[in-house]
Amino acid sequence: MSEQESLYEQIGGEAAVNAAVDIFYRKVLGDARINTFFEDVDMEKQAAKQKAFLTMAFGGPHNYTGLDMRKGHAHLVSRGLNDSHVDAVIEDLGATLRELGVKEELIAQVAAIAESTRNDVLGR
Amino acid sequence: MAIIRYAKDSYELEDDQSVLDCLTHRGVAVPFSCRSGVCQTCLMRATGGTPTEASQQGLKNSLTLQNYFLPCVCYPETDLEVALPDDADAQVVIPATVKSLRLLNDDIMHVELECHAQIDYRAGQFINLFQHQTLGRSYSLASVPYEDDHLHLHVRRLPQGLVSGWIHDELRPGQTVEIRGPGGDCFYIPGDTEQSMMLIGTGSGLAQLYGIIRDALSQGHTGPIHLFHGSRDLNGLYLFAELRELMAQYANFNYIPCLSGDDVPAGYATGRAHDIAFEQIPSLKNWRMFLCGHPEMVRVTKRKAFLAGAAMKNIYADAFNVSQP
Numbered sequence: 001m002s003e004q005e006s007l008y009e010q011i012g013g014e015a016a017v018n019a020a021v022d023i024f025y026r027k028v029l030g031d032a033r034i035n036t037f038f039e040d041v042d043m044e045k046q047a048a049k050q051k052a053f054l055t056m057a058f059g060g061p062h063n064y065t066g067l068d069m070r071k072g073h074a075h076l077v078s079r080g081l082n083d084s085h086v087d088a089v090i091e092d093l094g095a096t097l098r099e100l101g102v103k104e105e106l107i108a109q110v111a112a113i114a115e116s117t118r119n120d121v122l123g124r
Numbered sequence: 125m126a127i128i129r130y131a132k133d134s135y136e137l138e139d140d141q142s143v144l145d146c147l148t149h150r151g152v153a154v155p156f157s158c159r160s161g162v163c164q165t166c167l168m169r170a171t172g173g174t175p176t177e178a179s180q181q182g183l184k185n186s187l188t189l190q191n192y193f194l195p196c197v198c199y200p201e202t203d204l205e206v207a208l209p210d211d212a213d214a215q216v217v218i219p220a221t222v223k224s225l226r227l228l229n230d231d232i233m234h235v236e237l238e239c240h241a242q243i244d245y246r247a248g249q250f251i252n253l254f255q256h257q258t259l260g261r262s263y264s265l266a267s268v269p270y271e272d273d274h275l276h277l278h279v280r281r282l283p284q285g286l287v288s289g290w291i292h293d294e295l296r297p298g299q300t301v302e303i304r305g306p307g308g309d310c311f312y313i314p315g316d317t318e319q320s321m322m323l324i325g326t327g328s329g330l331a332q333l334y335g336i337i338r339d340a341l342s343q344g345h346t347g348p349i350h351l352f353h354g355s356r357d358l359n360g361l362y363l364f365a366e367l368r369e370l371m372a373q374y375a376n377f378n379y380i381p382c383l384s385g386d387d388v389p390a391g392y393a394t395g396r397a398h399d400i401a402f403e404q405i406p407s408l409k410n411w412r413m414f415l416c417g418h419p420e421m422v423r424v425t426k427r428k429a430f431l432a433g434a435a436m437k438n439i440y441a442d443a444f445n446v447s448q449p
């Protein structure tokens with residue numbers, strides 16, 4: 001291959017995000033460790049936000065900054081969001097990709113991207 | 125360059141500028157977050173012109189059919205007239221004459237309205253009906269545009285309810301009221317005619333389900349259609365005869381009346397409509413779902429349906445939220 005494909009392209013781009021969003025969101029809602037953070041919000045809007053999350057984690061095009069991540073999760077941090085919750089989200093993300101047959105080596109890269117936002121998400 | 129019209133103002137789109145940037149740079153308060161077409165926070169509607177295909181990517185088909193689009197990824201070559209989803213101005217006021225009023229049971233009134241101007245709607249959408257200029261409420265459409273001459277509403281009387289009380293006690297045939305609309309994205313979309321459909325409604329939530337079902341059947345839907353209508357007591361199961369009739373007429377339509385109170389006669393399911401539905405049909409993979417009525421029922425059922433395998437894009441719902449005092 002002469003041109004290096006981006007991680008996002010290797011995973012399958014927007015189509016992969018669309019395939020992953022329902023699976024991932026179902027996992028999150030079924031995960032007792034974190035589902036309280038996703039209660040009582042408009043499910044449709046929530047699913048769209050999950051899509052934003054997945055696009056970001058897959059290395060796709062987005063305009064979020066670290067500051068956006070801080071602001072976007074501040075209300076959750078004040079409700080007790082901590083490292084264990086980030087771990088759970090990254091775990092659910094990995095399980096979703098495995099279900100879709102994505103290679104382990106790509107899953108590790110996705111996890112690394114999510115990992116890199118940890119401090120911003122937790123407002124540290 | 126394309127011109128973007130919003131609320132009587134016109135803005136010229138600059139080179140490589142998105143509709144969102146064009147509006148926000150001019151001080152229009154459009155909410156946004158990702159600015160890359162994924163979070164749907166910036167959702168707007170084109171009331172004139174056609175939004176670009178790219179700006180409708182990933183939206184539910186009931187929204188794209190109504191010209192909703194994401195302005196953050198919209199770079200149109202031609203003019204657009206746009207509105208925010210909550211802009212009342214996006215909908216014109218239409219006067220309508222009350223043709224008839226008839227009780228469907230003790231507390232649900234069938235209201236028939238003749239519009240003075242053409243109104244383009246789909247069965248299952250809702251209109252806003254105004255008692256006076258600043259007092260309006262949403263009511264779902266039970267009529268099917270190509271089958272019924274007039275708009276049909278099912279209005280349930282709420283204790284001390286302002287508008288529903290006025291409709292029941294004071295409105296008279298011949299009177300003219302103002303309506304706006306239609307709105308809402310809970311309706312039947314032709315296609316996928318063999319898909320299984322489940323509809324769950326409580327109380328007057330049956331209004332729009334009745335419209336949706338008749339629309340689907342008339343448009344040749346052949347997949348199984350299961351309607352679960354719930355009420356506390358027998359009196360609440362209105363349209364019983366009509367629905368039984370429809371069941372006799374269409375082999376793929378199944379009507380399951382559900383009673384959650386005591387004293388359930390033979391021929392009725394015992395329990396709450398959504399519980400019975402999930403009991404009878406536990407796996408909803410590839411199903412199309414319609415959920416209408418009591419807000420708490422809709423919220424809980426939406427989530428359960430999704431966890432039972434229904435795809436988010438296949439879940440259509442309207443919660444009959446009453447306005448908070």
Ligand SMILES: Cc1cc2nc3c(=O)[nH]c(=O)nc-3n(C[C@H](O)[C@H](O)[C@H](O)COP(=O)(O)OP(=O)(O)OC[C@H]3O[C@@H](n4cnc5c(N)ncnc54)[C@H](O)[C@@H]3O)c2cc1C
Nearest residue numbers: 261262263264279280282283284285286287288444446449
């Ligand atoms: C999308 C949508 C579709 C809808 N479709 C339908 C439909 O098809 N059919 C239908 O019947 N309804 C429908 N509704 C509900 C409808 O829009 C109205 O909310 C409903 O008719 C009540 O309006 P109201 O003016 O009669 O009652 P309101 O005056 O708004 O009062 C609502 C309730 O709150 C109580 N209340 C009001 N003020 C107070 C207070 N200070 N303290 C305590 N309680 C109070 C009243 O007693 C009443 O029971 C729909 C709603 C939505 C959002």
Ligand code: HEM
Nearest residue numbers: 034037038049052053072085086089114117121157158163
């Ligand atoms: C692992 C790193 C994480 C990343 C990269 C991330 C990313 C995002 C993104 C991009 C959004 C959309 C923001 C918007 O456009 O408004 C979002 C929203 C959200 N995130 Fe995260 N997130 C992470 C971790 C978490 C964790 C651990 C939780 C809770 C357990 C969480 C809960 C939420 C919720 C509830 C929303 C929606 C907020 C709202 O509706 O206002 N996130 N996240």
Ligand code: FES
Nearest residue numbers: 157159164166196
């Ligand atoms: S701002 Fe996220 S879709 Fe437009």
